[in-house]
Amino acid sequence: xxxxxxxxxxxxxxxxxxxxxxxxxxxxxxxxxxxxxxxxxxxxxxxxxxxxxxxxxxxxxxxxxxxxxxxxxxxxxxxxxxxxxxxxxxxxxxxxxxxxxxxxxxxxxxxxxxxxxxxxxxxxxxxxxxxxxxxxxxxxxxxxxxxxxxxxxxxxxxxxxxxxxxxxxxxxxxxxxxxxxxxxxxxxxxxxxxxxxxxxxxxxxxxxxxxxxxxxxxxxxxxxxxxxxxxxxxxxxxxxxxxxxxxxxxxxxxxx
Amino acid sequence: xxxxxxxxxxxxxxxxxxxxxxxxxxxxxxxxxxxxxxxxxxxxxxxxxxxxxxxxxxxxxxxxxxxxxxxxxxxxxxxxxxxxxxxxxxxxxxxxxxxxxxxxxxxxxxxxxxxxxxxxxxxxxxxxxxxxxxxxxxxxxxxxxxxxxxxxxxxxxxxxxxxxxxxxxxxxxxxxxxxxxxxxxxxxxxxxxxxxxxxxxxxxxxxxxxxxxxxxxxxxxxxxxxxxxxxxxxxxxxxxxxxxxxxxxxxxxxxxxxxxxxxxxxxxxx
Numbered sequence: 001x002x003x004x005x006x007x008x009x010x011x012x013x014x015x016x017x018x019x020x021x022x023x024x025x026x027x028x029x030x031x032x033x034x035x036x037x038x039x040x041x042x043x044x045x046x047x048x049x050x051x052x053x054x055x056x057x058x059x060x061x062x063x064x065x066x067x068x069x070x071x072x073x074x075x076x077x078x079x080x081x082x083x084x085x086x087x088x089x090x091x092x093x094x095x096x097x098x099x100x101x102x103x104x105x106x107x108x109x110x111x112x113x114x115x116x117x118x119x120x121x122x123x124x125x126x127x128x129x130x131x132x133x134x135x136x137x138x139x140x141x142x143x144x145x146x147x148x149x150x151x152x153x154x155x156x157x158x159x160x161x162x163x164x165x166x167x168x169x170x171x172x173x174x175x176x177x178x179x180x181x182x183x184x185x186x187x188x189x190x191x192x193x194x195x196x197x198x199x200x201x202x203x204x205x206x207x208x209x210x211x212x213x214x215x216x217x218x219x220x221x222x223x224x225x226x227x228x229x230x231x232x233x234x235x236x237x238x239x240x241x242x243x244x245x246x247x248x249x250x251x252x253x254x255x256x
Numbered sequence: 257x258x259x260x261x262x263x264x265x266x267x268x269x270x271x272x273x274x275x276x277x278x279x280x281x282x283x284x285x286x287x288x289x290x291x292x293x294x295x296x297x298x299x300x301x302x303x304x305x306x307x308x309x310x311x312x313x314x315x316x317x318x319x320x321x322x323x324x325x326x327x328x329x330x331x332x333x334x335x336x337x338x339x340x341x342x343x344x345x346x347x348x349x350x351x352x353x354x355x356x357x358x359x360x361x362x363x364x365x366x367x368x369x370x371x372x373x374x375x376x377x378x379x380x381x382x383x384x385x386x387x388x389x390x391x392x393x394x395x396x397x398x399x400x401x402x403x404x405x406x407x408x409x410x411x412x413x414x415x416x417x418x419x420x421x422x423x424x425x426x427x428x429x430x431x432x433x434x435x436x437x438x439x440x441x442x443x444x445x446x447x448x449x450x451x452x453x454x455x456x457x458x459x460x461x462x463x464x465x466x467x468x469x470x471x472x473x474x475x476x477x478x479x480x481x482x483x484x485x486x487x488x489x490x491x492x493x494x495x496x497x498x499x500x501x502x503x504x505x506x507x508x509x510x511x512x513x514x515x516x517x518x519x520x521x522x523x524x525x526x
Contacts, residue, residue, distance in 0.1 A: 156428075157459070159413030160406055177409045177457065195457075 016203060017049040017081060020073075022057045025064040027072060034076050050078045051102065055085030066093035151186075158182060158196065170200075178218060187211070197221075200243075210243040215252070225250050258291075258366040261373045262391035262429075264415070266407030268378030270399045271436040274472055275494070276375035277305040278483040279395065282498030284339035285483075288370040291330065293361075294344035295387040296377035297352055303343045306333060307479025317345035320357030326364050335484060340369075350383040358386050380414060389420050393430045393501075396460065399437045400449040405457050408433075412458070433460035434497065439468040440513025451511055464497035466490050467510040 024030065038045045050073060057064055066086070073080050083094045084102040091101050152166035153173070160179030164170065170184035173191050180196035182188060187209050188200045194212040201208030201223040208222055215236055219228050222245045233252060240255045263276040273296075280292035293316060294302035303309040308331045314324035319342070326342075333339035342361075345352065365372050376387035388394065394415050398408040415429050416422060422429075435454060442448040451465065471488030475481065483498070485491040489510060496506050 156416060157412070159416070160409040162413040162417070175459065177413075179406060179410065180413070193456075 017051050019051045019053050019084075020078075021053045021055075022064070022069070023060075025057060025062040027065075027068060030069070031072055031076070034072075038076060046077050048078055049081040051082040051084060052080055053085050054083065054087070054090060058085060058087050058090075064090065066090045067097065070097055070099070152184075160196070178216075184208070199226075201245075206245045208245075211241075211255070213240045214238060215241045220250065220252075222250060227252075258362075258369045258372045259393060260362060260366075260391050261371060261393045261395060262376055262388040263373060263395045263397060264376040264384065264388055264411050265378065265397040265404070266380060266384075266411040267399075267404045270397050270404055271466070271472075272378070272397050273301045273305055273375055274476065274482065275395060275397050275434060275436065275466075276373050277302060277481040278491075278494040279498055279501070280371075280373040281306075281333070281336060281339055281481040282483045282494055283371045283373075283502075284333070284336045286498060286502060287338065289338045289340075289368070290371040290373065291340045291342060291365050291369045292373040292375060293342040294375050295353070295383050296375065297344045297383060298346065298349045299377065300344040300346040302375050303331075303341060304479060305476050306341055306481060308333065308341055308343075309479070312343045315343045315345040316361070317348050317352045319361055320352070320354065326361065335480070350377070350381060353383060353386050355386060355389060359390060362390050380410065384411075385414070385418060388415055388429075389418070391415075391419060391429050392421075393432065395432050395434050395463065396458070397434045397436055398454060398458070400435060400439075400443065400451075400454055402449065405449065405454055408458060412460075431460050432463040432501070433458060434463050434466065436466040437468045438465045438510065440511065444513070462508065463500050464493055465508060465510045466493045466497075467513070 022030065052069065052073075054064065066083070070080055080099055082100050082102050083090065086094060086101065094101055151169035151171050152164075153171045154164060155173045157174040158164060158172060158176045158180040160177045163181045164172075164183065166184040166186070168184070169186040169189070170182060171189045171191075172182065175192045176182055176190055176194050176196040176198070178195040181199070182190075182196065183199045183202050185201065185203045185205060185208075188198050188211070190198070190212040192212075193214040193216060195216045195218065197219040198210050198212070198217055199221040200210045204223050206223040210220055210222065215232070216238060217229060217232070219226055220243055221227075222243065225245060225248060227250050236252045236254055241252050242255055243250060243252050245251070261279070263272050263279070265272050276292055280290050284290040292302065292306075294300055295316075296302070297317060303312055311331050314329035316329065318324040319326055319329045330340040330342055333341060362372060374387045374391065377383040396408050396411060398404050412431060415431060419429050421427065433454070435451060438451075439448055443450045451462070455462070467489045469482075469488055469490035471485050472482050472490050475485055475488075475491075482488060482490045483494040486495070493510055496509065500506055
């Protein structure tokens with residue numbers, strides 16, 4: 001029998017990875033701060049892919065031995081998968097270490113929206129990806145200001161085949177049809193029947209919740225944990241519910 | 257300025273062309289000068305339903321390409337002198353349609369006509385998208401079955417986002433539901449979706465229910481829009497649709513079906 005299965009295929013996909021922004025070339029200080037951060041959430045950082053951002057460092061004209069920083073990161077169980085904002089010699093070193101180089105793009109351009117280009121969501125800046133900052137130990141760490149992602153309000157029905165993406169919370173007053181897909185980095189509120197797919201906390205916010213008046217969804221997901229309609233409990237089907245994550249389990253609870 | 261109506265559905269075989277022919281004829285019969293355009297380039301059907309297939313010389317694509325004038329291509333209906341048909345080309349495909357060309361033809365028709373009915377092809381590709389792009393009103397033709405309802409829902413999403421009105425941020429296209437091939441007996445038996453089932457998903461303004469009727473097929477074969485068959489239920493239902501569209505308040509008929517003689521005698525099937 002002939003084997004007609006192809007050996008491989010290419011597909012396009014998007015992944016999220018933390019970005020490590022360096023503010024100093026002091027390797028000892030970097031290592032110490034990294035250990036502190038990792039101790040806060042060892043599971044989160046363990047074997048995590050990482051992109052190294054050298055723009056700040058190069059702005060200050062601080063030179064960095066790229067090979068050494070890679071060795072350091074690997075030692076503390078990160079997997080550096082990219083560099084951006086590096087100078088010529090840093091890029092050269094990265095290439096020698098088989099680390100891809102990303103050319104710096106403008107931020108706030110990642111608007112994902114289906115056919116409804118006129119939705120308010122299109123005007124929203126996209127939230128910044130998860131970032132880890134390393135500062136000089138002598139200077140108090142300044143937290144990155146949170147991106148002001150306001151709620152997106154949609155009043156017309158979301159029909160089959162439409163996709164809505166909100167950088168913050170997503171509030172929908174009309175029905176969401178089967179075959180539609182609504183996604184939010186924050187919470188999702190549907191003050192009507194939810195028949196399509198609803199994905200809250202798409203950037204990994206495990207505290208995000210989904211609220212809806214009438215649960216008939218094809219799929220619900222919070223921070224990547226999902227359930228399909230087949231797994232939905234009959235008792236909550238067709239009821240007003242809230243959905244949240246508890247110990248990596250999706251809890252669907254009726255709102256009385 | 258003419259009012260542009262698109263008759264659309266997503267799914268094929270639900271009755272778009274039958275509906276286009278019927279409502280175009282209905283509007284013309286009510287005294288409004290109406291043009292009906294077949295957008296199904298390559299699968300020309302409207303001329304058959306309207307019984308003018310032997311008078312087609314030039315078509316929509318010829319007009320778009322400037323090979324014929326609009327007056328040369330428009331065919332006046334033999335039953336009503338206020339109805340004109342712009343047939344599709346049978347030898348071309350949908351790629352021959354351009355947004356610019358369609359816009360130009362519609363602009364020119366708008367000067368002279370009160371209503372322009374665009375008979376959309378099935379699918380969500382170029383032909384269907386261009387048929388709805390310039391529309392003011394949409395008649396969404398749906399059969400009472402789940403795949404047709406789903407496709408109509410998809411079409412409604414496209415209507416609200418890919419039309420000229422949506423692109424220009426104007427008042428959205430007015431969407432109406434037309435439930436066709438409705439068989440009240442099968443609804444009662446649970447074999448077909450009921451009006452409520454369909455409306456739960458689509459929630460649209462209902463323009464009318466067209467009952468499943470043998471007269472539709474015989475009218476099509478005879479090349480006469482079913483609305484001219486005033487004795488048939490489907491013909492009456494289309495007449496109601498046109499009247500409601502023009503603002504008349506009429507109660508909806510054909511939801512419950514008629515009580516047959518045997519049914520009355522034996523108290524119906526269980």
